[in-house]
Amino acid sequence: MTTKKRERLEVIRDILNKVKESKQIKPTRLLYASNLSPQMFKEYINELINKKFLKLEVDENEKKNFTLTKKGSDFLQEYRVIESFVENFGL
Amino acid sequence: MDLYSLLIGNKYLLEIIYTLFIGLICAVVVLKTDRFFRLSLHQGIRYFRNAFLFFGLAFISRYIFGLSSDLSITYSCMFGILFEYLIVMSGFFLFYSLIWRNFESANSEYVSSLFNSRILVFHLIALFISLLDFLFGVYYFMFLSQIITFLFASVIACLNYKKSGGKRKFLKFYFMAMLLAFSAWILNFLAALFFDWNPLLLINIGIINVTFFLLFLFGVLKITRK
Numbered sequence: 001m002t003t004k005k006r007e008r009l010e011v012i013r014d015i016l017n018k019v020k021e022s023k024q025i026k027p028t029r030l031l032y033a034s035n036l037s038p039q040m041f042k043e044y045i046n047e048l049i050n051k052k053f054l055k056l057e058v059d060e061n062e063k064k065n066f067t068l069t070k071k072g073s074d075f076l077q078e079y080r081v082i083e084s085f086v087e088n089f090g091l
Numbered sequence: 092m093d094l095y096s097l098l099i100g101n102k103y104l105l106e107i108i109y110t111l112f113i114g115l116i117c118a119v120v121v122l123k124t125d126r127f128f129r130l131s132l133h134q135g136i137r138y139f140r141n142a143f144l145f146f147g148l149a150f151i152s153r154y155i156f157g158l159s160s161d162l163s164i165t166y167s168c169m170f171g172i173l174f175e176y177l178i179v180m181s182g183f184f185l186f187y188s189l190i191w192r193n194f195e196s197a198n199s200e201y202v203s204s205l206f207n208s209r210i211l212v213f214h215l216i217a218l219f220i221s222l223l224d225f226l227f228g229v230y231y232f233m234f235l236s237q238i239i240t241f242l243f244a245s246v247i248a249c250l251n252y253k254k255s256g257g258k259r260k261f262l263k264f265y266f267m268a269m270l271l272a273f274s275a276w277i278l279n280f281l282a283a284l285f286f287d288w289n290p291l292l293l294i295n296i297g298i299i300n301v302t303f304f305l306l307f308l309f310g311v312l313k314i315t316r317k
Contacts, residue, residue: 082127082131082136084314085127085315088261089262090262091133091138091188
């Protein structure tokens, strides 16, 4: 059985949703949850950090965790609107 | 004095209001969709935004072109070519926003959506069409290109609507908008070819154009307000 390849927008939604659900999540766990190759994961994560959708926090034990920013949370809310726009305009 | 006579009598005022109104609609659509594009980097939204950017610029240049009696012949010609180029490109962008998935990966990113290799073909065709019209002193090449473009766009919009099974309500209006644009270009062609730019016919074409833009404004505002 083949599954439809996720689009960029869907990948971003899935990553952000996972971080939102977990409140904070380790990079390795997010990589597994995202179902992406390490290379692709790195590209998406860099983009999401650059866009300030995600924040990488390092705690006192030098452990890294991703958290969702306000902008990332706003994006998740807007995602449905963007998705509806794309579908309604046949884009 | 009936309404049409009143409108024809105030042609220049009407032109200004018409241009400003459509320019304003295009500005709203461009700003709303640009925000969506920046958030999502969705190529379809990007091409759709470009279409309205070019529509807006075309109508502004058309207005300046309309003032050609006050301009030198060189400027008048320049704006004529510019207007045709912009309006043809806007049609191409709108059409391409419907079919881009067949030519690009949804995950591909271009540095520029205005000047990438695929869009360059459209630029060249648009430039060629506007230069042909300029050389022959007609508008027929522009009309024909847009009639063909919107015919295909209408077919795609109809298929999209049928495919959605009526779930996506705006697809019906989108299809209607494409049919309106298609009919407006046919009427333009007829007005130029057989009716010597009959002012009454031009007013009706203007009404169709305004309806076309209002439909898109309605769609964009309705969906972005959710």
